[in-house]
Amino acid sequence: FCQSILHTVFPPEFRFASLKFLHRVFHWFSVYCYYDITEIDGVNTNELYNAVQLYLSTSASISGTRLSLMRGLNSSSITFGLSNNDRLVDSYNGAAVEWEHIVTQRQSQTFSWRPLPEERRGFTLRVKKKDKQVILDSYLDFVMEKANEIRRKNQDRLLYTNSRGGSLDSRGHPWESVPFKHPSTFETLAIDPVKKAEIMDDLVDFANGESFYKRTGRAWKRGYLLYGPPGTGKSSMIAAMANFLGYDIYDLELTEVNTNSELRKLLMKTTSKSIIVIEDIDCSINLTNRNTTGGGGGGGGGGGGRRNNYDTASHGHGIDDGGNSITLSGLLNFTDGLWSCCGSEKIFLFTTNHIEKLDPALLRSGRMDMHIHMSYCSFPAMKILLKNYLGFQENDLQKELLEELKGEIDDAEMTPADISEVLIKNRRDKNRAVEELLVEFKNRVVIKRRKSKESNGDEIEDEEQEKRALDTPTDASDQLQETCNKNGCDDNDDHDKFD
Numbered sequence: 457f458c459q460s461i462l463h464t465v466f467p468p469e470f471r472f473a474s475l476k477f478l479h480r481v482f483h484w485f486s487v488y489c490y491y492d493i494t495e496i497d498g499v500n501t502n503e504l505y506n507a508v509q510l511y512l513s514t515s516a517s518i519s520g521t522r523l524s525l526m527r528g529l530n531s532s533s534i535t536f537g538l539s540n541n542d543r544l545v546d547s548y549n550g551a552a553v554e555w556e557h558i559v560t561q562r563q564s565q566t567f568s569w570r571p572l573p574e575e576r577r578g579f580t581l582r583v584k585k586k587d588k589q590v591i592l593d594s595y596l597d598f599v600m601e602k603a604n605e606i607r608r609k610n611q612d613r614l615l616y617t618n619s620r621g622g623s624l625d626s627r628g629h630p631w632e633s634v635p636f637k638h639p640s641t642f643e644t645l646a647i648d649p650v651k652k653a654e655i656m657d658d659l660v661d662f663a664n665g666e667s668f669y670k671r672t673g674r675a676w677k678r679g680y681l682l683y684g685p686p687g688t689g690k691s692s693m694i695a696a697m698a699n700f701l702g703y704d705i706y707d708l709e710l711t712e713v714n715t716n717s718e719l720r721k722l723l724m725k726t727t728s729k730s731i732i733v734i735e736d737i738d739c740s741i742n743l744t745n746r747n748t749t750g751g752g753g754g755g756g757g758g759g760g761g762r763r764n765n766y767d768t769a770s771h772g773h774g775i776d777d778g779g780n781s782i783t784l785s786g787l788l789n790f791t792d793g794l795w796s797c798c799g800s801e802k803i804f805l806f807t808t809n810h811i812e813k814l815d816p817a818l819l820r821s822g823r824m825d826m827h828i829h830m831s832y833c834s835f836p837a838m839k840i841l842l843k844n845y846l847g848f849q850e851n852d853l854q855k856e857l858l859e860e861l862k863g864e865i866d867d868a869e870m871t872p873a874d875i876s877e878v879l880i881k882n883r884r885d886k887n888r889a890v891e892e893l894l895v896e897f898k899n900r901v902v903i904k905r906r907k908s909k910e911s912n913g914d915e916i917e918d919e920e921q922e923k924r925a926l927d928t929p930t931d932a933s934d935q936l937q938e939t940c941n942k943n944g945c946d947d948n949d950d951h952d953k954f955d
């Protein structure tokens with residue numbers, strides 16, 4: 457009744473104007489000011505809304521009474537969120553702020569026999585007017601930063617690929633992604649412990665080096681070149697680095713990129729805190745010499761299929777072959793030019809089995825800052841494999857046996873992949889695993905010696921005689937055999953008995 461009287465007496469324009477006036481008066485006298493952060497900003501998703509939601513999830517888990525629980529796609533953990541129309545008080549640099557999660561129903565504009573209800577979501581931030589500047593200047597940046605940190609911690613890493621050959625997805629993105637689940641870590645990686653520590657220190661310095669890079673005027677990026685024979689753990693090292701730093705990986709397939717500008721666009725679409733990998737770079741593009749013309753396309757990689765029109769003649773000048781080729785110059789700019797600085801905290805990582813095939817320009821500091829040689833398995837690296845695969849500690853093995861393994865391993869030139877294979881095959885019988893490893897070492901040494909004699913044109917010894925000489929069991933392997941015979945090598949619990 458009152459409403460109809462009001463509506464009759466006061467025209468809508470008058471009601472609207474008085475409401476506006478009341479609102480203003482309220483704001484003049486209120487000590488607070490309010491900011492609305494809606495989920496949808498026009499047609500785009502508001503990044504700040506998602507960030508606030510994530511940021512509040514940590515505080516909400518502690519102080520909230522009614523929470524909504526979420527588990528995102530690819531995420532390995534559950535996050536908490538404020539329930540509809542719930543409030544939470546936070547503080548920043550002595551200023552108290554209040555967040556309210558506002559969810560309202562709205563009628564859809566769709567023409568349908570039944571209007572579809574739709575939720576309009578947003579956060580309202582309430583701060584005292586005197587704290588307004590602090591909040592606007594740094595609190596919201598702090599929220600964004602914290603949210604990114606939480607996202608990285610909660611979300612499994614992503615492995616991106618450009619293997620679609622330049623086509624874009626529905627959101628105009630050239631990269632496709634899958635959850636990155638590689639279990640390799642620096643603990644499982646069998647390389648020399650000194651080298652391992654050096655690499656880890658370098659990575660830590662890089663990740664914590666924001667102020668250093670700013671101070672020295674350098675782009676916050678670092679290049680690593682991993683080189684060495686196949687099976688020495690180059691891919692495992694990349695995975696270990698990504699897991700160590702919590703970075704995403706962009707696996708760039710150069711053979712799928714047609715032009716330098718396409719390469720640049722791919723780079724622009726990579727995010728910060730990521731590792732951009734080009735595996736087997738010597739197979740992907742001919743990089744022997746910037747100044748030589750022609751030159752055969754280099755190597756047999758590329759996974760079969762389309763090859764690029766590599767323009768070796770124009771490498772030095774960065775000119776595309778009619779705009780339709782990728783050049784060494786383009787690649788150098790990719791790693792070192794102005795565009796390489798879009799985003800920050802990026803690692804460029806190239807792998808190759810043939811470092812000698814690469815152009816020196818690609819290897820210089822600033823592009824490839826650290827050259828990491830992934831070598832055949834050394835004795836300290838083998839001990840890591842024995843520990844990881846068989847559970848052997850150094851003291852579990854007889855000293856003589858260890859010495860014997862140590863004496864043979866360098867000459868045997870076995871990769872960690874080869875050694876792992878022997879250990880996996882015999883993992884039910886640890887003693888047999890070690891024994892077979894020793895035999896394998898000796899066989900490799902024989903083969904290597906024969907090959908070197910052949911190449912030197914020397915007379916080849918009687919094979920059997922040579923093998924016998926090397927196979928003659930030493931004290932340690934005698935003892936090992938004896939222990940095996942006594943305890944029975946099939947016994948799974950042989951470790952203690954052997955000990």
Ligand SMILES: Nc1ncnc2c1ncn2[C@@H]1O[C@H](COP(=O)(O)OP(=O)(O)OP(=O)(O)O)[C@@H](O)[C@H]1O
Pocket residue numbers: 644645646647685686687688689690691692693809830871872873874876
């Ligand atoms: N250093 C290592 N530490 C632990 N495991 C290793 C190591 N090297 C190789 N392996 C094992 O061997 C397998 C192959 O290794 P990986 O693919 O990392 O070698 P790679 O050097 O990248 O080889 P390629 O050059 O052929 O790509 C891995 O699955 C891993 O289990």
